[in-house]
Every structure is written in structure tokens, then in C-alpha cells.
Amino acid sequence: MNRSILMSAGLVLGCVVAAGTANARDQIRVVGSSTVYPFTTAVAEQFGKTSGFKTPVVESTGTGGGIKLFCDGVGVDKPDVVNASRRLKKNEAEACAKNGVTDIVELKVGFDGLTLSESKAGPTMKLTLGQLFLALAKEVPGPDGKMIPNPYKTWSDIDKSLPNVKIEVLGPPPTSGTRDSLHELFMEAGANQLPALQALKKADAKAFEKAWKSIREDGFYVEAGENDNVIVQKLEANQNAFGIFGYSFLEENAAKLRGVALDGVEPTFENIAEGKYKGARPLFVYVKKQHVGVIPGLDKFVAEYVSAKATGEDGYLSKKGLVALPKAEGDKVRASALQLQPVAVEQLTN
């Protein structure tokens, strides 16, 4: 018994030591956003099949967590690529630089449309972003222009032309990257449409920001977890409910769901690509240039990601729900990515 205990302990310790010393890495490591995950994994798989290099490992850690790992420093034990469902912030780039990560290549890979969707069995609705703001915000301007807790219970409370149906919107929880998009794409744009809030923006920018960054918590907005498939299933069961999730889920479930037109523009592939649809956000992939040449195949991986057969209009990522960049912009991104041009920190915002 004694001997076997010692032996197993020795075995495990041996492994630990062996692993600690084995440092060279021949596999690309990607971390970051769960929104970009379905696209980067497809590129990684294709890259692994055709390039002769190992298939990159793609982790789904969320944008913020991914950037923190990415910016931790340069070296084989740090990730090479980070997926982001928003642009890198200036302070993040500065934190990166402090840790020695100075040359970051930015790839804008396409758009993800945020959609408000409903069951096809329910009545067709058309909303403006302002109406959506009034339905979802925690505080809305009252009759005198002062902010009051959201009194709206049915859609017809907001506007007589809308149906007399209880407001019920299923959407992402605060921990999700999609929630950030909900605030930035739907709520901020919606707030800007309301005269009372425009006045507030001029008078008190902080209060304005608070208004579009808070979502009601009285049961009319339901946090449905990180899993967008759950929202899809709930919408099938409830005709009067609306769901907020990425365009790829709407496309995959086109048999059951319909996208709600916002400001008169329906969430379709064309409208998102042309920039007509407001609820679209660009997706980014950042690459550590200092790892090119150290981690085998990293530059080839970048080339695969920006190639027309991946992110082009008819590329395999468009089948997965990614909305491609307009052709001119796509060509520009491709050209600068292939030269591995680092992003200028001054261009970034906080």
C-alpha cells in the first residue's frame, strides 16, 4: 500500500515536472468572445484540414476575459489570438503595451446583426428603436419630461398603433457580450430618437448614459441565459414574446421565427451588409504580431481568416451566419492583414 501510494504520487509529480519544462508550442491558441467563437472555430477547422499545421484551439471565454488573457504578455504560454465582439478599447491596448504586447494586428472580419425576433405564429410587428427603448428601459421620460420608472405594461401603452399585448422580451443577461450590443445598438440609438432624452443628453450626459445602460427588472424583460437556443425554444412556445439574439440564430431558425423590422428595416443579410439595419455590430479578431514566426502557422491562419473563401461574400462563414463586410472594406482589411499591419493605439477609443 505504502509503495503504491508513493509510486502514484511520484508519477503525478513527474508529469507535473515534465509538463513544466515542455515549453515549445506548435498549436495556435485562440481565446475570447462566444459570439465570434462559431466563426473562428470554422476557420480553425478549415485551417487545420488544409494547411498541414495543427488545428488551433479556440476557447470561449467572453470578450473581456479573452482580452485580459491576451494582454497578459508575450510568450508561448500566452494566447496568440483573441476574438472580440467589439473593438479593442484604448485602455485595453495600453494595458497590453504595458505587458509587452505592443504589436496587435486587427482583423475586422464581418458583422453580426442583433435581432429582435418573434414566432411566425404571432402577429407581425414593426417597431422603431424609440419604441423598443420605451419598452425595455428601466426609467423612461414621464409626461413632464422627468425620468420615471417604466410604467408601460403592454405594447399599446407605448403607442396606440401597436397591439394590446403584454410586453415580454427575452434577452441576454448582463454577463453576456450580446447584452453590451443590446445597450449600444438598440438602447442608445433608441434613446437618441426620443426628444426628452435628447434634451437630457445635452443637460446631463451621465444621466443619459445611465438611462440607456439600464434595463427594467420588473419582469417584462426576461434574462434568458447565455444560451440563445433556449430563447428560440421559448419563442416557439409563446407567440407574444420577443427574443433578442444574433442574426445567425434567426437565420438557422427561419422556419419558426421572423425578425422584427426596426425603424422600417428588416434584419436581412443584405440590409446588415449594406449597413441599413441599425442592429448590426462588427466583429473583430486580434492577433499578436510578436508571435508570428514563433508559433508556426500564425501568419497562415490570418491569411485563411481574411481570405475570400472564408470571410468573402460567398465564403463558408456566410453559411454560418456571418455577414460579410462590403467588398471595398473587405479588400482593405485583407490587404492590411496580409501585411500584418499593427493597429494604431491612437485610433482606438475607450
Next chain:
Amino acid sequence: MTEAALAPAARQATPFELDQKRIARRYAAERRFRAYGLAAIALTAVFIAVVIVDIVGKGLPAFWQHSLTIDIPVSAEAVDPSGTRDPAKMATEGDFAVPIREALSAVFPGNTSRAQRRLLTGIVSTGAGEELRERVMADPRLVGTTVRMSVLLSDDSDLYFKGQETESSTIAGATALTVSGTAGEVKLSAAAASAFAPALAAAGLPATGAVALDSSKPSVLVAVNGGIVKLATVDGSAATGTTLLPLKSDGAVKAGDWRTVIFMTPEANRRIGDQQAAWLDALKTSGQVERHFAWRLFTAGDSREPELAGIRGAIIGSALTLLVTLALCLPLGVAAAVYLEEFAPKNRLTEIVEVNINNLAAVPSIVFGLLGLAMFLNFFGLPRSAPLVGGLVLALLVLPTIIIASRAALKAVPPSIKEAALGVGASHQQAVFHHVLPVAMPGIMTGTIIGMAHALGETAPLLMIGMVAFIVDIPSGLTQAATVLPVQIYLWSDLPEQAFQAKTAAAIMVLLVFLFIMNGLAIVLRRRFERRW
């Protein structure tokens, strides 16, 4: 109780009757309690049944898959542009998607436009080229010949054959029919005005007057003369439409020699359109489509294509992780338990240790993940996503459980056994290792297996150490990137493709089978080896 208290109007119950009432109440209370218990068990059983039926119902189709057997012309210019016949060179230079595309075009000629070609190649898996590549790599002499092989269908085609795309029904034509052409726009005229009425009724459309069919209505197809016509308008006995598959001949057709096929889900709502459905049905009719067990599920690593994805990588990752956990937990846990139970002095310090072991067993698992990140990754510099680190973290997680179970098993051994050993002159250590521990072993094993089953189902601590990741390559060592079965389930459940939902349920079924086996093993060990006093 006095005589005066007995009122003449209502006779007071005698003590015997009172007893009877009380007894009846007691019995009633007991019956009620049993009913509550039964109801609780029934409710639990219903919940479990609902969960299992739901998972099995969703997951079972994923264990079957459809393949297409097709003649593939392996043209040299596509797969071996340099003409060297060198497998290594062909692997990187050759485009193996071209032969697949050519093979499909040969079966359905005339689909030359880009959109049509995309639709046509979309019915087979994007992995079909890979399958061909492997075949050719193994035998380069195949270049320049025609290979008959079976390739996987795409996930959408697979769902179509599984009946998950649309409900369809077929109605035989009751009257004679005349067809105006064999390809392109054709006119169909029937002998009776009501020829198309049953089909329109089945599709839920008005059966009289002019009816225009578009992609927002159910599709009505007419299969006639070996081709398929998709109807665009129906007006009484006349109908117009476009051919999806060219007809072999035109002219008059007898009643019963043609039929209508109705797809209830409108084309706009389907992933497989009418054109692709017509192709797939034609392939099925010619016997080229075959349904078979989805071996790939158990032989392949992860993939972004549902039809290619498998759980082999996750199963091996789980096995490697559990191996590390077991190698660490069993000796450490048993040694700690034996020491605490048999040798440790009973003082303040050991009491604190005991309380903390019990507390550790209740710590949320994510905390162990954070600990693993700080200690194993950041301090010791172990690689991310490695089963070694996963095993270490899970070992921390299940160690308290194993120590507690082992101590309980040791405690259950009657003291007489140890005392007898001590009585014949054994040392304390000999008494414990030769007599107490072997008797306690079944209990320790049971506790360990249940701890391992717990570790098998854990995902939260692995998130922090990078095991929640897309990993295609099957891990072959403790330091290679790997994921585990429950993480694979979590990752699949979040993907948009419909076919992944069935895969998720299938993976859950596999995980449940492993858990049942482990728990069953624990029960068998207990039954066969445990001794009672």
C-alpha cells in the same frame, strides 16, 4: 367529567368511541402521509421520465446518419496539379472538392449557374472532399480513375431524410394528364377539373379558382414521367410549373402514373428547398442514399459541421483527466482518511482539519477552477487546456468526498477486528493495513467511484483552466489540449445549427451511460464485497 356535564340533548361519546375516533384519525394521518410520499415519488418519476424521454427522443436520431454512394471521377488536374502522384504534395495542392462537384453534376446535368452549383454541392457534407482525400492518399493509383464511394450528406440533407425539415404527403393522380414539355416551364392539363383538388386541399389551400403558389405557401410538386414539376399556378384542370428534374418524355399520361407530393412547410421556411429535395428524393429512389449507424460520432473529434462532429476527443479527454484525478485522489484520500481515523491524536488541530475537510466538500466547484488557474497555470506554469491540469483541479474537488467516504468506511469496520489483530501481537500499523483497510476497501471504492462520477460531470472548474474550447485533434497525452464530455455538451448546445441539438442530446445520452455504468459498478462492488456485522 361529571354526571351533570352529560347533556341530555347530545350524548357524550364514551371513552371507547373517543379512542376509536383518535385511532381512525391516526390511521388517516398515516394513509395521508403514505399518499404524500407516493405522490412525491410519482412526481419525481414523472420528471425523470420527461427528461429521459425528451433527451432520448431528441438524441436518438443523431445515432443514425445518411450517406450517398456516388461515382467520383478523380481527375488528375484537380487533385494532382503538379502531376507528381506524390501523396504529400497532393494533400496540400489538390482540390478534392472539385471531383465531388463533378460527380454530382454528372448525376444532375444542366445545373450550370453558380447558384445551382452551390445548391447541388450543398446536399453533401463539406467533409466529402476530406473523405476522398484520405482515400486517395491511401492509394494514389486512384488518380485518373472513377471511384465509387460513399460520402456523408450535409446536416440539412440528413435532417430532410429524418423528416425534420418538412411534413410531406403523396397523392396519386386520379385522372389522365397531359404534359406540354420536358424541361423549363411546362403546362399540365388534366382530364377532369378536380384533378389537383385533393393535393390543394391537403396543402390547406382553396381548391377552386386560380391559385398562385409561392415560397410562402406549402409546395406542390408533380412527379411524372421520371421528372418532377413544381407547380406555380393551378386553375381548375390546368396548371403551370417549372421542372426541378427534367421529364423523360412529354405528352399524355394515364391516371395513376403520376402523383403529387406536398411539402407542408413553405419553402421560405426550410433549409432544404424544393430543388434540393427533388434531387435528394431522386438519389433516394435510385438507391444511392443509405442510412447507417453514425460511427463518426464515436470516431471523430469536434467539428463545426454537425455531420462530421464526434465525441471521441471529449471521451479521451475525460478519460485522461479522470486518470490523473484517480491517480492523485485515491492514494492521497485513503492515506489522509487512514491517518485521521486511525493514527491522528484527537486534539484541536485534527478537529479543525476535520471541519475544514467537510467544508471543502461543500465549496462551489468554480472556486477550485480559480484556484487551479492561480496555482497550476500561473504559478507552476502548466499548459492551458491540458487534461493534467484538469485532473489536478478535479482531484482537489473530489478529494474531500473521498476522504469523508473512506473515513466512514473505516469507521464501519468493527473494532473487534483491529483488537483481535492487536491481541495476537500485530503492531498498530499492521493491524490497520492488514486487517482494517482490506475490510473497508469496498466502501472506499464505492466512495471513490461516486467521487469520480461527480468529477466526470463537472464543467465549471474547467472553464477557468481553458478546457472549454474547440479542439479538433484527439489528445494523445496529458499535456495536450483536450476537452471533456460535459464541456462538449455545453459547447454544442450553444451552436446555431439545428442538427447540433440532436448531437447535444446524443452526447448527453453517452455521458449518462457512463455515469450509470460507474454508479452501477459502485453498487456491484458494495453488494459483492461489503461485509456486514
